[in-house]
Amino acid sequence: MNKIWLVIQREYLSRVKKKSFLLATLLTPLIFPAIMAIFIWIAVEEKENQALRIIEVVDENDLFFLESSEQYAFSFSSRSVDEAKDLVKNGDRYGFLYIPKINLEKPEGITYYGEENPNMNLISYLRSSLKKKIEDQRLFESGIDPEILSQIRTSVDVKAITLDEGGGERVSDATVNYAIGFIAGILIYMFIFIYGNQIMQGVIEEKSSRIVEILVSSLRPFQLMMGKIVGIAAVGLTQLLIWIVLIGTLTTLVTGILGMQMPQQQAMELAQGEMTQAVPDTEMGEILAVINGIDFVTLVASFVFYFLGGYLLYGALFAGIGSAVEAPSDAQQFMLPVTIPLIVAYMGLFVFVLQDPNSTTSFWLSIIPFTSPIAMMGRISYGVPFWELGLSMGLLILGFLGTTWLAAKIYRIGILMHGTKPSYKTLWRWIKSSY
Template identity: 40%
Template structure:
């Protein structure tokens, strides 16, 4: 045990004393916040760019229906020929030209609509054009049938769906997306931790093996202790870094809450005890939903799944590092390791957001190679305790099995030089 403690201490201190580790520990949260602000700023710049769209309406019905907006300005070119209108748009580098002509074909629509432009218009632009024209045609059809359209317009009612659970707690319309964002962020962060720290373990083994230091170390330490010490030491460094990020994130969350004037404690109370939600802007209700997320359980299970997932994959990384002589030789073994991690991310984003308690989401949250990512994405939506318990027990059991297999590869591979290993040869090492 003393040797194991010394190895863990050595690996831990080697990581946390590294200048890159220290800089990135404090710089990463600021970079992350900076990226969010930069994306928001660029999106704002993109949304303020005004598009000029010309209209060539041969029917004379629709030009007045297109109203100028903050991002779009419409010009009436109906008095020109189509060729003149197209040439004017090209010469002035306008965004595009809408041509509306009477339908002479067999289509049910009375008009034909085409859009000319250098590039394909965005979905919002296309939807606005189609809606404007279809609304006008619908009104004309109603009028032709003797229906008073003004009475229909007066009778229109806007309904805003108010969402709350049976205990009376309200939530915003974006509640599921908020949960998916935080669950997805936790899952993606976990994947990055596994890859980054797993590679650290692998490089450490390769470096010691290349420098022949490993031959001196194994003369006084058992290979299994060395493998376990490297995994534990590096994992503690990862937990330390993550803890610092959590503390910085907490102060950032408190700062945003204070800026928006929201009491974090009010988010934990029933809706009747908090500020009247009907008077709140949607932004404030979304912030309340963010504050109501199960941060304690999400953080606790993140640490559990981080340790479990990291142990699982870092054991494999260490075995690969022991089996090869250089980092270049690891490429043939890396793809099978990355596949489950990528699969977990894709399953999480495409299955969990649609049905967090569906069959696919549940199964992949139980499979040990993908459960650390998928289960973290499910937790914000509420997962039964027994499913989490089964997932963790399967992960722990798989860890013992993989650690045992990796130790057998590690024991043989760290003293093998000059030969590029194959899967067949590694399989033979498991029998030694």
């Protein structure tokens, strides 16, 4: 036990002390707030430096009206098409919208002319304004008062309440649950791949530099393998913890600073908010209710469990593969059985689990140990019966005990084998043999 501890320490310290670890750990969390900051900054700059763009509108129907916005103003006239085009060409107008005489039932020939390619915003604004006007007009012509229609339009919001076994009710929201499952699943997937690879690289390093024979004369191969797996897990957990703390702090900090730099923007939002205040308030309240409704203890505990369980299950396999080959490039042929279930789990998360967490496919994906670490995290925030969670966790434990047993059998022989490229057949012989 003492020796495993020594191996864990070495594996942990030799990685954490590396400059590359420090860089990756400190810079990665900076990237998200930095990207956010850049986007906000660009948006603010653009708004501030924007000149009002005037668009000439020639409507031969005398029907349409386009509301001017902060960015675009619409000037209506009855100029000829050529005159209007000239205005655009000599720069007096940003663009020119030509609406010929149209049949409301089949509007054709509406054209926008501009010096630059028009952006999506403008086009979709034009399209929706025109569409609305045409619809209103047609309703009017068929005898329905648009006023009445707008009164009839109602906003419907379906509140989702999940009944749990204890008879309690909690508010749930597909978006929040989706986000939780999405983030947790991806984190576990990435962690397994990145750190699984580190295990493999480490094993290959010890094997190819021939340190391993000295090591196994001091401790059992199993101790060496487990020490490495656990040590690298500790590196990953450290990195995750630092990321969570840093991203949290930085995001708060960045949004805080930018918030102070944008008083006008905020003022504007506030002014707009007066009319619509009621809406975001209830939305916020709902999200808060949803977040309150989530059983965080179960969620966090499950995350840690599946995070480690999945890592251990696959980590052992990565160690086994590393021991069988002499160079990372030789490892490719054995990677398929490891990467395929991982990718199945990852795809399954998006295609099945997050779409319908309680479907049969989702159920099996979250029960089978090779896919459960990723798939179950997609279901957990929607609420999973305890027996399913128990079964899935139990099988995962059995799963990683199984892969560790299997990997250890390959490992103890593989690390001492040089000069032969093993095939699956050789691996199978190693597993069966008592060395």
